[in-house]
Each structure stands twice: as structure tokens, then as C-alpha cells.
Amino acid sequence: MSVEFHGVVKRYGAATAVAGITFTVESGTLVTLLGPSGCGKTTTLRMIAGLELPSEGRIVIAGRDVTTLGATQRDVSMVFQSYALFPHMNVLENVCYGLRRSGQSRDDAAKSAREGLLQVGLASYEERQPSELSGGQQQRVAVARALVLKPSVLLFDEPLSNLDARLRRQMREEIRELQQRLGLTVVYVTHDQQEAMAVSDRIIVMNAGRIEQQGSPRDLYERPATPFLARFMGESNPARGTVRRLDPTQVRVRLGDVEIDVANATATDGDAMVAIRPEAIAVERPGDAPGDFSADLLAGTIAKASYLGTHMEYSIDTEAGTLFATCPRVERPLAAGDAVALRLAPRGVIVVES
């Protein structure tokens, strides 16, 4: 049950929330709309749901043009950020609600609802009021309520944002497991890049109402197409360098005094914006480095050092600018003022704009 957007625009008066986007969500996959707040991802999700109708363009769900259909007439259901459990109904009544509105008899609805609650592991909670459940349990009820309608597409609007960090990991694994077990088509909205990478088959990154890039989590992390993406997908250090093409698949990037050969098929010769991943910077004491300040090492001075338990974080002043680096070696930390040599791993040096 695929979802297709064709040149969809959404305007509110003079403001444009979504500025002409086209994408396809394949049947049986989990696709995440990712982006900073105000990028239009929630508006896009609500247009899939039919809670907003597009100002321009076409929306096709499961082969049917639904552009002008309201939410009730679409075969889509949604899990809300606030869960939106009806406070005047108990758990079973909440899960039955959609089935009853679809015309099922009371008994049939209750039967399907119980199966749904079983799927999310809340079988013994049917008589509870929503206010008597924990956040995670409310979340599961909301999922069960959407699931029992067997929709073509299931939508999640920032479903984990009201949960604490530990529960968040557990719930996102549960959602992913449920999606794969039942082969659901899911569109998921979040602003959390890690969460998106953990649950998605594909990610669509949005910015300022447009699609910035789409692809698999690995694609986006390792081959961000724009400086925005390099910043937004994980952390990265922006730096200026020069690019020279070696062969169709490789370029040589010059940063300060160092040169690194990087896999790249598109960049052209000349000045370029380069993003350096913090985990790709190996921080070494000058004495430890073999070859002592050789051509592939970048010299620098530690400006700030913080201890984070699992790793160290350093800010390092170099000729290519101040770089932020993480270092798993916590037993012999460096201190501010120490001179260091930086080795850059080629897979963490990304030419984003030339």
C-alpha cells in the first residue's frame, strides 16, 4: 500500500509550509520524515492522514487518488504525539472506537480490540481509564487503537517525544518489530536523527518545506548531499579545503597542510566545503604519532577537553579551523593547551559542496 506525493504544496495564507514535494513510500516499509521543527514534516504527515488538504499537487494512497478526501474517507490511521486517548472512555472503548465508527457490531469490535491489545501486550488492562496508565502503556493503547483498523498506512507523529530516554529505546524497538512482523507500511515523523536511523528503512530529510535528501540511513550519514544534511545527520565539522580529482571515483582533498584521498564521484576541482565527522578524527600526542608531524597529520592545540564517561570530547584549534573531535580513549586524557596531531579517516571526510 504505497503512498505517493506528486508536487504537493501547502500554504497557510501567505506562508508556505510545504513547498512542492514529491516522494514515494513503498508498501511494507517504514519511512521517516526527519527535519528540524518547522520544516514541514508534520504538515506532510497530516496531509497523508487527510487532516490537512494540499493547496496544490496530488496524493495517491494504495493506487487511489485521495487528494480531496478528508481523513475519514482515507484508509489511514495515526498515532498522535499526545496519544490523544479519549479521557472519557476506558482502554477497551478507546480501541473499539474506530471499529464501531467503521460499522462493526459491539461484539465484533470488542473481539478485534482484545486481539489488538494482546498484540501490544496490554490484554489485562481493558477496563482501565487512560489516566490510570503509564506513558508507555498509553502509547501502546494508541498503537493498538490505530492498528486494529488494519489501515493501508499507519502514521506516527513524534510518538516517543513524551517518554523518558530508556523507554524511548524500548518503544522504538517495539514499533519496528511490530512493523516488520505485520508487514505494515509506516510513515514516521521525528526530529531525532538517531531515532530515525534506528527505525527506518528509508529517511526523507526535510528543511524549510522542501525535501533535502532521501535515502537509506547509511546513504544519508555517509553521503550527505548538502552542508545542512552533514550538520543535521550526526555531528560534523565544517571546514574549507581544495579538491583535486584523481580518477572518476576519487578526489584528493587538501585541508591546511594535509591531503586525504576520499571516495567521491561528483565533486569538481577547486575550493570546497568539507564536513569532517568528529569520530573520524584520531587525536594523538605528537610523540605517539609515527613519522612525527608527517604530511597526513594535521597539527593542532587542544582548546577544550570534556570527560563524558564513555569517551572524551575535544575542541581543537587547527589551521583548518576549530575542530570538534570525540575520542574513545579515556584513560590518558589530554588537557587544554596540549599540542596534538590529528589523523583524519577518509570515510569521515565528506565533500559537501564544491
Added chain:
Amino acid sequence: MISRAPLAWSVAGLLAALALPWYALQEGLDSGAWFSGLWSSEDYASGLAQIVAHGKWWLAPVLSALVACIVAALVPTTRQRRGTLLLLAGTAGLVLFVAQALGIGLRGWTAGWLTTLFGELDGRQVGLGAGGAVALVALLSLLSIGLALRGAFGGDAFVAGAVTTVAASIVLFTAWPILRILVQAFQDGDGVLAPALLVERLATEKIWSLRCLSGGGRCGVAWNTLFLALGCGAGTTALGLAFALIVMRTSFGFKKTLRVLTVLPIVTPPFVIGLALILVFGRSGLVNQFLEWSMGIEPTRWIYGFHGVFLAQLFAFTPVAFLVLIGVVEGVSPTLEEASQTLRADRWSTFTTVSLPLMRPGLANAFLVGFIESIADFGNPIVLGGDYGVLSTEIYFAVVGAQLDYGRAASLALLLLVFALGAFFLQRRIVGSGSYATISGKGDSGLPTPLPDAARRAAACVALPWAAFTLLLYGFAFVGGLVKVWGRDYTPTLDHYAKAFAVEHTADGLIWTGAAWNSFWTTVKLAAIAAPLTAALGLIAAWLLVRQRFAGRATLEFATMLSFAVPGTVIGVAYVFAFNVPPIEITGTAMIIVLCFIFRNMPVGVRAGMAAMSQIDRSLDEASITLRGRAPQTLFYVVLPLLRPAIVGALVYGFVRAVTTVSAVVFLVTAEYELATTYIILRVINGDYGLAIAYSCALIVLMLAVILLIQFAVGERRLGRRAVALTGGPA
């Protein structure tokens, strides 16, 4: 589903045009006599018969539009195109309907230029009847279904229909009458436009004289109205603030009792306070009698005039200001006051430099509410005004008195409307621009700072005696109905009640012989019809305004609020002008009174509904919609159950205001449909205070009973064990 709806509506419209009398009947539909004359009689004929047999060709395009809608509903085509077809046919039908209804009246063309343009018309039409009304509703519905099919209103036909219904009814029963009064003000007695006449009517000594200031003679009614309103606004705001501060910021022990004060004016007919003042200060009132007895001072008519009306309005409207200001004082964030105190400000300077400035917009609001209440008040000035005329009473005498000068009434009403709207816009500007949003979504953990001692003492000195005196007045009003003749013979008696509410048991069963029964039952019946309609319309409008996004939403909200600001007297006169000629000819019927109740009181239902609905998270509605609940189901299963308190409020208010209102309906009542309040006013004017008071007390008891009944019938909102989860989850 959706393609069946347009078919049903167009068939319904056509059936109405075929099988119901198109025009209004003198005797009403229920007699059944119309059935045999559906084709042959010109009075009873259906729409089709009017065209074919009675030469009313101008109805033909309207019926054709309905036929076109049937075609549009049946032809196989896309959603979008069907929508366009329905929209076109519906709009065309509606425009033609309105054009013929306005253009052709009792004596052919209604305007001279139409006659010049098309020549004499051989035909006439009376007011709209059942057939025409149903056809009109059908056309409106088809138009809105067309809009929904084209994707407007979120593609939801119910929402589209609701918006058009609310908008059309506001246009018809609020905007149109007010427009009529504007036109009337510019016309002479024969309906010819004469703008100079307005100036002539308004530019008189009687309205604008300022002689009372220079010492001799009386001021004009316009100034009288303004002086009174300014005084009332200032007085009620000061008193209301004192009450609010005592209740919110001191440890005063009888807060509950003070809160009861806010309920009293809602269940009290507006002139009861005036009556009670007469009992105390009137010529044969307690004070005058005491002075005469102790010091031999001749009783005076001091209370009749500015003093009396001013006092009565202060008593009557202070609770309203109190109600407004409780919210304002509550809204001042305690954290800001605590911040001020940590910045070395003592309690007094915190109060004067932080708390009071934060309340300023609220105080302005309370002042203007008092101002508007005062200029709209009719009951107190008519009871206590004496020679001190104000605009609302002048309008009354222009219409019902010997003058019978509609043009003058319309001109005065226009002036009153200008005053009211001026105050209304001023209020919107002040409150709109200067509002400090001190109630944030975040929890405020601060503790309210107690009032500084000086302010507390001042508030207590003003408010508590005033509260006591208010209760005393109500006490007198109650006792006044239980003595023979106030001021002369204080023998306890039930005579007044007996005279009003006697019931005789005879062989033929019960006979309601009391003088008040007729108006009493009429009032109860009409109020009971109006209350649920008021609540329904108000809550649906609120739901649309809060929950739906559509073009013209802001305009619709403004229109519902506007009728708030229009004084009842103006509405009453406007209804008389607008609805005593075709196309809507309902003056003298019960229907016009019910309509007046509904559209007078709906704005409060809208406000209450909007306030309640904005506390319910929007995602609850959206969850229901994505769970296959269509708009009406969402409204019924999710929104309304969560809105029970607002429903109770709207029903109670709709009923109680219908029972207590005077100013608007005083122009609409007839001998057949006499209402309790107008009956009482007439008794007061005749000096029959005992009966008037007894009747008023009975009304208060009735309303308290109804409030309890409604509360019981609608029931409590069921929210599990805690009533905090309205947001649909922990935020």
C-alpha cells in the same frame, strides 16, 4: 455516501416545492386546511402550483435550480466536477431565490427602479411559508455539499453544511434586521430615502441639550445615557475589583457567599433591584417613612431619576464586573509578584507597580462591560427613571407610545447602536493590544501574594457593606411580595401570590385562574423551546470557530460577537422592522420571540463553548477523525461528552436569559404571546408592586429549579478518577 446526500437534499427541496404551501399561512400549518387547496387556492398553493396555476413565474428558476441539482447528483462524473456542478446550481438557485424574495413584495415590485426597469408587475407575494423555507434550506445544503466535494472545509460535507447554516442564520436574524434599522433611519414614513431626515430627527434639543450642567433644565437623552453609562462602568469596576481582591487575595471567611452574589443577577429579572430600591427609598419606602415619622420630613421622589437608575445599575451589574475581575486577578501570575518581592519591593509597591498594571487591560474590559450593560439596560430606567429619559426608554416610547414614530425609533436605535459599537471596538482595541498573557501553559508554582493591609482594608470597607446591602435588597424584594400594601399596611399576606397564581379545582378539572398564568406558561414554553436551540447553535458555532479552519472564519467569529454588543432595545426594534413585511413575515407570532431569544443569547453559548473547547486538545478530535469517525460522530461521541459543563452552561443561560430578558422582547410581545417580564413591567408602571414582586420571586424560584433540573439531566463529565487528563495524555 456523499453522492447520496445531494440527491436527498434536492429531492427534499423539490418535494417541498410540490407538496407544501410555498407561502406563509394565516392560521399555521397544523390546521391541515391547506391540504385540499394545495393546487387550486392561491393562498395554499405549492411552489409548482404557484408557477403553473397562479402566474408566479419568478419561482420557476428556483425550482429549475433544484432540478439541475438532481441532475448533478445523478450524472456519473468525478467528485471534483460534481462539486462544481452542485456549487453552480446551488448558488444560482440561492441568488434567484433571494432576488425574487426581496424584489417582489405585497404590492408587486418593492422598489421604484425595478418598476421602471421591468414595467408594472401583475402579481404579489406574501411572506415565506413552509415550502419556500425547505427549498431555501435545501439550496443552502446543496451549495455547501458542492463546496465540500471540491475539497473546501476539509472535504467534509457536515462541516460545510454547519458553516453555511450558522453563517446564513446569523446573516438572516442578526445582520439583516440591523441593516434594516439603518435603512429605516434614513427613510421617511413612506419608505422614501431622506438622509436629511436623520439629521433632523437626531439634531434636537431633546437628545443633545446640555442644560443640566449649567444648572437649569434637563439634559438630552444621549447625554443622560452616556453619563449613566460612564458612572456605571466606573462604579461597577471599582466595586468589582474590591470584591475580586477580597475573594482571591485575602483569607476572608465568607468567599462562597460572595460568589453567590455573582449568580444572583443571572437569575434575576433586571428590574427586581429597581423594585427593591423603590421599597426602600420610594415615596412610601422605608427611608422616607422613617424620616417623615421621626423628623416630619415630607416624602420625596428623590429615587426617581438619575440617582435611582444609577444605584440600581450599580447593584445589578457589580456582580458582572466581579465575575470578569475574578478571572483578571487570578490571571496575574504569582511568580511575577514573587519576583518583584525578591527585587526588594515591599507588598504595597509590588501591588501598585506589578499587580495593578498587569490588571489594567482587565479593568478596561470590566469598565466597558459595565458601560455596555448600562446603555443596554431597559428595565431599571423604565422603573426608576421618572423624567430622566435614556435612549432605550425613548426608543420604547417612540414605538409603543402615542408618537408611533418608527423613523424616530430607528434613528435613536442607530444612535444607541453607535454608542454600543463604539464601546465594543474600544474594548477590542484595548484588550486586544494591551493584553499581557500572564497565564502561560507552564505550571506556575508561585503563591499569590496577600494584599497589602491598606488595600485590604479599603476593599473590605467598600465591598462588605455593599454585599450586605445587596442581600438586604433581595430580602426586601422577597418580603415585599408577602405584605398587603408596602408603606401602608404591613400585614403578612399571600394575596399577591394568590392573585397571580390561583388555581381553582372545579368539576371540569383544574382552572388556572391566576392573572399571571397565561404569561407564565408562555414564557416557560418559549424559553424551553429556545434554550436547546440556543445551546445547539452556540456550541456548533463554537466548535466550528475553534476546531475548523475555513475561509471567512474570522468574519464569522466577529459576526457572532457583534450581536453581543447590540443592545436588546435595538434588536427588538430591528426585528419589528425586518420581519413585519415579506419575505419573512413573522411579527406577532411566537416564532419571532423564539428567534429573538436564540440570536440574542447565542453569543454567550459561543463564548462558553469556545473557552471549554480550547481546553480540550485538538488531537482528540483528529484521533477520532483518523479512526473513521466522521465530523458529526466526532462531535457526538468525543467533543460533546467532554463539553458537558459547557452544555449545562449554555442551556441554563439560554433558558434563564429568555425568562429574564425585557428590552428586546418588549416590542415583540402581543396579547396572545405575553411574557412574564413584560407583564411585570406593565404591573410596575401601573403601581401594582405587590403582584410584580410576587411574580418576580416566583420566576427566580422557577429558574433555580430549572438550573438544578438541567444539571441533573445533562449529568457530570466522566473522566476516570482524575479530571486532569483533558489533554489526551501527560503533556
